[in-house]
Amino acid sequence: MHLTVDVTDAPRKIIHAQLTIPVNPGPLTLLYPKWIPGEHGPTGPIDNLAGIVMTANGQQLSWMRDDINMFAFHVTVPQGVSTLNVKLDFLATAPATGFSAGASTSANLAVLSWNEVVLYPAGISPSEIEVQPAVKLPAGWQYGTALTKTGEENGEIEFAPVSLNMLIDSPLLTGRYFKEIPLAPDVTPKHYLDMAADGPEDLLLSPANLAAFSKLVRETGALYKSRHYESYHFLVTLSDQVSHFGLEHHQSSDDRVDEKTFVDDNLFYLSADLLPHEFTHSWNGKYRRPAGLATGNYEDPMIGNLLWVYEGLTDYLGNVLAARSKIETAAQYRDYLASDAATMDYRPGRTWRDLQDTATAAQTLYETPDAWDNWRRSVDYYPEGDLVWLDVDTTIRKLTHDKKSLNDFLARFEGLGGNTPPKVVPYHFDDVVDGLNDVVPYDWASFLKERLTSKAPHAPLGGTENSGYRLVYTDQPNDYTQARINAYGTMPAWWSIGINVGSDGRISDVLVGSPADKVKLGPGMQIIAVNGRQYTGQLLSDAIRDAKGNSAPIQLIVANTGTFRVIGLDYHDGLRYPHLERVDGTPDYLDEILKPMTEAPKGS
Numbered sequence: 001m002h003l004t005v006d007v008t009d010a011p012r013k014i015i016h017a018q019l020t021i022p023v024n025p026g027p028l029t030l031l032y033p034k035w036i037p038g039e040h041g042p043t044g045p046i047d048n049l050a051g052i053v054m055t056a057n058g059q060q061l062s063w064m065r066d067d068i069n070m071f072a073f074h075v076t077v078p079q080g081v082s083t084l085n086v087k088l089d090f091l092a093t094a095p096a097t098g099f100s101a102g103a104s105t106s107a108n109l110a111v112l113s114w115n116e117v118v119l120y121p122a123g124i125s126p127s128e129i130e131v132q133p134a135v136k137l138p139a140g141w142q143y144g145t146a147l148t149k150t151g152e153e154n155g156e157i158e159f160a161p162v163s164l165n166m167l168i169d170s171p172l173l174t175g176r177y178f179k180e181i182p183l184a185p186d187v188t189p190k191h192y193l194d195m196a197a198d199g200p201e202d203l204l205l206s207p208a209n210l211a212a213f214s215k216l217v218r219e220t221g222a223l224y225k226s227r228h229y230e231s232y233h234f235l236v237t238l239s240d241q242v243s244h245f246g247l248e249h250h251q252s253s254d255d256r257v258d259e260k261t262f263v264d265d266n267l268f269y270l271s272a273d274l275l276p277h278e279f280t281h282s283w284n285g286k287y288r289r290p291a292g293l294a295t296g297n298y299e300d301p302m303i304g305n306l307l308w309v310y311e312g313l314t315d316y317l318g319n320v321l322a323a324r325s326k327i328e329t330a331a332q333y334r335d336y337l338a339s340d341a342a343t344m345d346y347r348p349g350r351t352w353r354d355l356q357d358t359a360t361a362a363q364t365l366y367e368t369p370d371a372w373d374n375w376r377r378s379v380d381y382y383p384e385g386d387l388v389w390l391d392v393d394t395t396i397r398k399l400t401h402d403k404k405s406l407n408d409f410l411a412r413f414e415g416l417g418g419n420t421p422p423k424v425v426p427y428h429f430d431d432v433v434d435g436l437n438d439v440v441p442y443d444w445a446s447f448l449k450e451r452l453t454s455k456a457p458h459a460p461l462g463g464t465e466n467s468g469y470r471l472v473y474t475d476q477p478n479d480y481t482q483a484r485i486n487a488y489g490t491m492p493a494w495w496s497i498g499i500n501v502g503s504d505g506r507i508s509d510v511l512v513g514s515p516a517d518k519v520k521l522g523p524g525m526q527i528i529a530v531n532g533r534q535y536t537g538q539l540l541s542d543a544i545r546d547a548k549g550n551s552a553p554i555q556l557i558v559a560n561t562g563t564f565r566v567i568g569l570d571y572h573d574g575l576r577y578p579h580l581e582r583v584d585g586t587p588d589y590l591d592e593i594l595k596p597m598t599e600a601p602k603g604s
């Protein structure tokens with residue numbers, strides 16, 4: 001097939017595509033990708049596909065959508081026809097929510113996800129469909145992608161033919177304000193940081209942070225003892241106009257963050273794990289993939305029951321690698337971990353829904369709102385994965401007197417087969433257990449199942465305890481919480497009165513069983529006044545602090561869908577924020593875990 005995509009109208013939120021597909025006469029079904037790898041759900045944006053016109057030998061053919069499968073189009077190819085031409089438009093009008101189907105363009109940049117602009121013949125494995133891609137970009141825009149450029153003619157950039165799988169796995173980032181920087185030039189294969197932003201000043205990453213990204217490249221080599229790509233591109237979108245998420249690919253990652261992330265210390269800290277996380281997926285998720293997610297096509301439903309490995313282990317490693325690479329300090333990692341552990345510990349939904357169910361039901365959970373999230377439990381296998389895999393890591397260290405660690409498991413599990421081109425090596429639960437047993441014999445199956453099926457009211461904190469720390473609460477925010485307050489003006493009163501509040505007083509969630517729950521506060525309500533004065537986060541914080549040691553309730557005026565209510569909140573335990581406190585006389589495994597595995601090369 002040939003696929004030519006015209007991105008010049010991306011600032012107007014419309015993308016034009018043209019396909020030529022080799023065909024045989026007779027009935028033909030064309031499919032639009034439905035289950036998108038890495039999104040773990042049927043998220044193909046079929047609703048924004050428009051302008052589908054099919055022609056052959058200059059004649060327009062009529063197509064019919066399948067009555068059941070909305071992602072399938074039927075057409076009859078006339079006798080004597082060997083090439084079908086398809087024109088289609090993708091309406092890039094989605095709001096900035098969700099994954100790649102969310103907002104992906106602005107006046108200055110665009111991310112092209114090829115799955116959004118392609119139809120392909122049913123009945124052939126996508127790995128066996130060869131596509132010759134080309135793009136036309138707005139004048140003066142540059143681009144980054146893992147695809148290989150072969151030529152340029154009339155403003156159209158041509159790429160080497162690839163399988164449909166690899167095309168969909170190779171998004172293209174383009175923009176007016178664009179910069180490509182090689183990372184760790186001492187390492188083969190080559191790595192690049194590609195950035196597109198809404199302003200030229202957003203690209204001014206500090207030399208120290210750039211050095212940290214180069215260190216990340218070296219640290220992954222030391223940890224995974226392999227690479228499974230020909231080259232790697234971090235495609236970073238710095239924009240407040242697009243969805244914010246990361247999406248992994250074999251040879252690149254689609255990393256979308258707030259516009260000022262690379263020039264603002266708070267935002268940089270808050271997204272410290274993003275690049276290490278998505279990069280780790282090249283090994284854990286793309287190369288090693290749970291068998292249920294390795295469908296090999298875009299039509300069959302995916303089975304998410306091992307996402308606590310695919311995402312949970314990656315979440316743990318993304319944060320550990322951020323510290324090892326100096327993207328964040330060890331102290332910043334500990335404050336992140338304290339917040340993560342405390343959030344999971346105050347999660348009453350764990351009494352009705354086990355961690356396994358959050359993975360099994362993943363396809364229904366990614367788009368859920370924050371409201372009552374602590375009772376629903378959302379994709380908790382990410383944040384709780386940090387705790388479970390820290391538990392695994394520190395248990396190996398304890399069992400082997402610190403001779404072995406999760407690093408040994410990863411070298412074998414992710415490095416299986418040494419360096420390879422991109423490919424998928426599927427695994428099952430038993431392969432994970434066998435891999436851990438190869439490092440140190442233990443009842444790993446029961447260890448994991450216990451944590452996956454527990455309905456205990458508290459989080460599994462064995463990992464923090466094994467590593468020599470205890471979770472405590474003080475009246476001072478830790479650095480991670482403070483960075484959130486600084487960056488977004490939010491007021492985290494989660495561990496005190498049991499609410500998270502936005503800068504405008506809007507309550508995003510209420511902790512079930514908390515003082516706020518008892519006085520019937522709810523998500524979506526807005527705090528108008530605190531003790532008679534117009535709401536600010538600081539006023540609420542001061543009121544919680546001052547209510548400690550006296551008996552007067554904190555008075556709130558709260559608006560709820562046009563109705564106002566005065567509430568007396570009887571809470572007197574003061575401000576409470578999580579911290580990790582060192583337990584004297586125990587080994588500090590966390591310190592060991594966060595130590596870099598590599599030195600900087602000489603002369604750098």
Ligand SMILES: [Zn+2]
Binds near residue numbers: 248
């Ligand atoms: Zn991930």
